[in-house]
Amino acid sequence: MAKRLLLETDKRLLWKLFWNMGVRGLRSVQRHKKRLKQGDFFPPFLYISLINSCNLRCQGCWVDVAAKQQKIEPAAMHRMLNEAKEMGNSFFGILGGEPFMHPELLDVLAEHPDAYFQIFTNGHFITDEVAKRMRKLGNITPLISVEGTEIISDERRGKADVLSQTMQGLQYCLDNKVMTGVCTSLCKTNFEDLLTDEWVDRLIEMGVLYTWYHVYRPVGPDACPDLALTPEQQRKARQFVVDIRATKPIVVVDAYYDADGKALCPAATGFTHHISPWGDIEPCPIIQFAKESIHDERPLREVFNxxxxxxxxxxxxxxxxxxxxxxERPDLLLELAERHGAKDSTARGTIYEEVAALKSQSSQYHPGFEIPERSWAYRIAKRICFNDFGAYSRHFKFENWQDVVTDSEQRADQDGPDQLMQIKSH
Structure with a gap:
C-alpha cells in the first residue's frame, strides 16, 4: 500500500492527507481522550449532511431527498467548522442527500485548508472540472458509492443508468489523481457481487486507494428490511475485510469493530455525532431525533458538552x-426520545411512527464470533484512534443484552447458541 501511495498519488495531496487527517486527526482523538478524563465531551469527528436533495431515490434511504431543498448555508458551515477546529477537530465527513448538489460546497471547503473532508457521493455531479478543483484544493477525498451491477444499481438507487454515471465520475477523480475511495452499502442483492476479491482487484487496478463496506441499515419511511444481511453474512463481511487488509494493497475502512474484533457503535462511544441539513444535532445519521442545533446561540462546545x-x-x-x-433495541431509542421530548428532525414528520414500527434484528454484535485484525498496522491504529474509549467498560453488562436474532436470521454455526450460553454464564 505504501508503494501505491508513493507511485500513484499527487505528493502534495498525500502530504495534505498525512498532515490534516493523519497527524492532526490523531491529535483530535488524543484531545477527545483528555476531555473524557476531565468529564467534558466533544466528538473528534463530525458527520455533516449539508443538503437534503439528491438526484437518486435509493431503497431504504432515510433522508428527505424529495422534500423542499434545505441546506446549511456557508456562514453557518464556516462557524461550525471553525468552532470544531478550535476543539481540535480536523477531519469531517460530508454527506447529503448528494453533497455536490450544494452550490457552494467546494467554495466552503476551500476556506478550510487546515481541515480534511471526506465527501460521500454518488459521483454523478463530478465532472473533469470538479475533479480538477478538488485536486487543486487538496483537502478533499471523494468516497463514491457503488451499489452493485448495472441492474442491481438501478434497482437499489431508483433510476436508470446509475452505474455508468457513477463510474464516469470515479474515473474523472482517478484521472486527476484525487485521493479517491469507493464505498458500498452491503445488502443481500449486492453481497455476492461486490464482497469479492475480483471486485477489490478491479478497484486496485483502476487506482482506487481505499474502500468502505457499510452494512445496510433498514430504516426510514421505506426501510426494506428484506435487504438486511443475516448474521452469517455480516460475519463473512467482517472476515473478508480483515483478510483483504492483510493481503491486498488497498485501505479498507470500517466503523463497527475494534482491533480485537469486538463490535462497537461510533455514536455510542462518542467518536462521532451528526449534523442534519436543518442544523439539528443528532446521535448519528440514521437517528433522526434532536434536542439541539448548530443554530443555537451557545458555542458548539457548550451545546455538545x-x-x-x-x-x-x-x-x-x-x-x-x-x-x-x-x-437491536428500537424500543429503547423511542423511550429515550419520548423521555427527552426530542423533536422529529425529518421534513416528513413521521420518525416516531417509523421507529415504533421497527422490529428488532441483529446488527454487528455477535458475541463469541469476534474476528480480530490480522494486520499489525490496523491493530495499532485502532488501539490508538478507534476503540470504545471506555464506554462499554463503564456501561455494558453482557447479562443485560438481549439476543434479537430472529428465526429468519438463524446462525449457520451449529455451536453458536451453545457458545453464547457459555459466554452468558461467565
Missing part, C-alpha cells in the same frame, strides 16, 4: 448492546 439528550443516548446505547441500538 451540556446536551442531556446526547449524553443519555450514549449511555443507553452502550448499556444495551455493543451493536446498533436502532436495529
Amino acid at each position: 451540556e446536551s442531556e439528550f446526547l449524553h443519555d443516548f450514549r449511555q443507553t446505547a452502550a448499556e444495551s448492546t455493543r451493536g446498533c441500538i436502532v436495529l
Whole structure:
C-alpha cells in the first residue's frame, strides 16, 4: 500500500492527507481522550449532511431527498467548522442527500485548508472540472458509492443508468489523481457481487486507494428490511475485510469493530455525532431525533458538552448492546426520545411512527464470533484512534443484552447458541 501511495498519488495531496487527517486527526482523538478524563465531551469527528436533495431515490434511504431543498448555508458551515477546529477537530465527513448538489460546497471547503473532508457521493455531479478543483484544493477525498451491477444499481438507487454515471465520475477523480475511495452499502442483492476479491482487484487496478463496506441499515419511511444481511453474512463481511487488509494493497475502512474484533457503535462511544441539513444535532445519521442545533446561540462546545439528550443516548446505547441500538433495541431509542421530548428532525414528520414500527434484528454484535485484525498496522491504529474509549467498560453488562436474532436470521454455526450460553454464564 505504501508503494501505491508513493507511485500513484499527487505528493502534495498525500502530504495534505498525512498532515490534516493523519497527524492532526490523531491529535483530535488524543484531545477527545483528555476531555473524557476531565468529564467534558466533544466528538473528534463530525458527520455533516449539508443538503437534503439528491438526484437518486435509493431503497431504504432515510433522508428527505424529495422534500423542499434545505441546506446549511456557508456562514453557518464556516462557524461550525471553525468552532470544531478550535476543539481540535480536523477531519469531517460530508454527506447529503448528494453533497455536490450544494452550490457552494467546494467554495466552503476551500476556506478550510487546515481541515480534511471526506465527501460521500454518488459521483454523478463530478465532472473533469470538479475533479480538477478538488485536486487543486487538496483537502478533499471523494468516497463514491457503488451499489452493485448495472441492474442491481438501478434497482437499489431508483433510476436508470446509475452505474455508468457513477463510474464516469470515479474515473474523472482517478484521472486527476484525487485521493479517491469507493464505498458500498452491503445488502443481500449486492453481497455476492461486490464482497469479492475480483471486485477489490478491479478497484486496485483502476487506482482506487481505499474502500468502505457499510452494512445496510433498514430504516426510514421505506426501510426494506428484506435487504438486511443475516448474521452469517455480516460475519463473512467482517472476515473478508480483515483478510483483504492483510493481503491486498488497498485501505479498507470500517466503523463497527475494534482491533480485537469486538463490535462497537461510533455514536455510542462518542467518536462521532451528526449534523442534519436543518442544523439539528443528532446521535448519528440514521437517528433522526434532536434536542439541539448548530443554530443555537451557545458555542458548539457548550451545546455538545451540556446536551442531556446526547449524553443519555450514549449511555443507553452502550448499556444495551455493543451493536446498533436502532436495529437491536428500537424500543429503547423511542423511550429515550419520548423521555427527552426530542423533536422529529425529518421534513416528513413521521420518525416516531417509523421507529415504533421497527422490529428488532441483529446488527454487528455477535458475541463469541469476534474476528480480530490480522494486520499489525490496523491493530495499532485502532488501539490508538478507534476503540470504545471506555464506554462499554463503564456501561455494558453482557447479562443485560438481549439476543434479537430472529428465526429468519438463524446462525449457520451449529455451536453458536451453545457458545453464547457459555459466554452468558461467565
